[in-house]
Ligand SMILES: NC(=O)c1ccc[n+]([C@@H]2O[C@H](COP(=O)([O-])OP(=O)(O)OC[C@H]3O[C@@H](n4cnc5c(N)ncnc54)[C@H](O)[C@@H]3O)[C@@H](O)[C@H]2O)c1
């Protein structure tokens with residue numbers, strides 16, 4: 074298959090490496106010209122995925138879009154490896170490349186996990202599929218989710234992922250591109266559930282990072298994960314997801330990974346805030362995007378609009394906004410009125 078990756082961060086690069094190793098014709102486009110040139114020359118993405126050799130067959134380009142425009146003419150799959158904040162402009166751009174009624178478009182999928190920050194004061198922040206409905210309704214789109222640290226995937230460690238789309242041929246394309254010795258790819262048509270899981274687990278990972286950073290113990294961590302799963306599921310059901318999706322890889326699976334694994338950037342934000350670092354320093358010190366920081370307010374807002382109770386998310390928002398310190402936030406959570414599980 075010919076696969077074009079747009080966005081050469083840790084995750085896009087890791088998946089591009091796996092796809093190239095599997096024998097696909099893979100192209101990786103970085104927005105930064107210097108980064109692309111260095112990758113092409115030194116055969117490593119030193120900025121975002123150091124220590125992982127890029128297979129000789131993996132093509133790299135970037136900066137201007139000359140190579141990208143050429144690649145898009147015959148690609149069989151487009152993978153957007155950009156952060157949530159860049160999904161809307163890229164989908165809009167791809168909708169111009171393949172307008173309704175024009176030449177057949179390949180499947181377009183994204184890797185980002187989050188809610189978009191609201192576009193206007195009263196507009197709700199959207200999930201990826203909601204953005205696609207607005208700006209690229211004619212494209213056949215999907216999302217590739219599940220518990221997956223880029224570094225482990227790039228090292229060839231076993232990982233299970235989920236290809237989610239309303240379109241069977243998009244799910245099939247993801248399976249054809251990535252299912253193999255390193256990755257096991259499951260298909261799911263519950264795009265809402267997959268996207269809610271991916272977005273909310275990032276916020277909950279900040280919460281467990283805060284708790285672990287304060288050394289509140291394993292009991293507290295288990296309580297946060299379990300009550301967080303309930304919170305994620307309530308919001309997902311209100312948005313139209315299926316309950317069983319939250320028991321799967323993109324729900325419980327990704328929540329457990331991100332909340333407990335120190336490779337998680339979102340968990341690291343919580344750990345660093347608990348150590349007294351301020352938010353901007355914590356985010357800057359990562360060198361990578363931590364989507365939970367940007368999604369937390371939107372999760373709380375959309376939950377409020379739907380009448381869904383999300384106390385852990387609200388506590389995270391209060392800490393991120395500097396209204397509460399981490400310890401007070403935990404006290405507030407513990408001090409809530411008793412209720413049935
Ligand atoms: N890293 C992981 O293990 C992992 C795993 C699963 C999902 N994700 C999700 O994938 C998304 C990307 O994560 P990442 O780890 O690759 O991030 P990263 O911080 O490592 O890299 C982000 C990349 O996006 C590029 N970028 C930013 N804006 C862009 C734009 N407008 N156009 C083109 N490129 C742009 C940056 O230059 C950078 O190369 C996030 O939503 C993340 O939650 C990450």
Ligand SMILES: O=P(O)(O)OC[C@H](O)CO
Pocket residue numbers: 186219220221222275278327330331336337338339340362363364
């Ligand atoms: O490092 P994080 O916290 O962005 O998490 C990465 C992946 O989403 C884990 O599945």
